[in-house]
Amino acid sequence: MLIATLPSLHRMPLLQRMVNHPDIGGVRYNVGARTALAPREVLARLAEIAQEAGKTLWIDLKGRQLRITKWADPTYGDIEL
Numbered sequence: 001m002l003i004a005t006l007p008s009l010h011r012m013p014l015l016q017r018m019v020n021h022p023d024i025g026g027v028r029y030n031v032g033a034r035t036a037l038a039p040r041e042v043l044a045r046l047a048e049i050a051q052e053a054g055k056t057l058w059i060d061l062k063g064r065q066l067r068i069t070k071w072a073d074p075t076y077g078d079i080e081l
Contacts, residue, residue, distance in 0.1 A: 001025030003058065008033045009042050019053045026056035 003026040004018045019027055029046055031039065043059065050057035 003028050005030065006046070008035050009037060009045060010035060016049070019049055019055055024055065026058060028058040028060055030060045030062070032060075032062045 002024050004021070004024045006015055006018060006027050006029045009015065018024060027046075027050055029043075035042055037045075047057055
């Protein structure tokens, strides 16, 4: 199953094509995307669009996130966060 990252809600034609594509099994929305609408309105609209298409909507909440500061191969060294 492919999960597509949706654009901002103001790009509705692209958003609709992505949600309705037969190869897309679910869609993801990044709450950090800029929009003129209130967050609740955006999420309500996206939920409705996803439900109509029979797709699962995943919400990417922006919060504190772990970041890797130095790459390491886990089998040979420690990963620094």
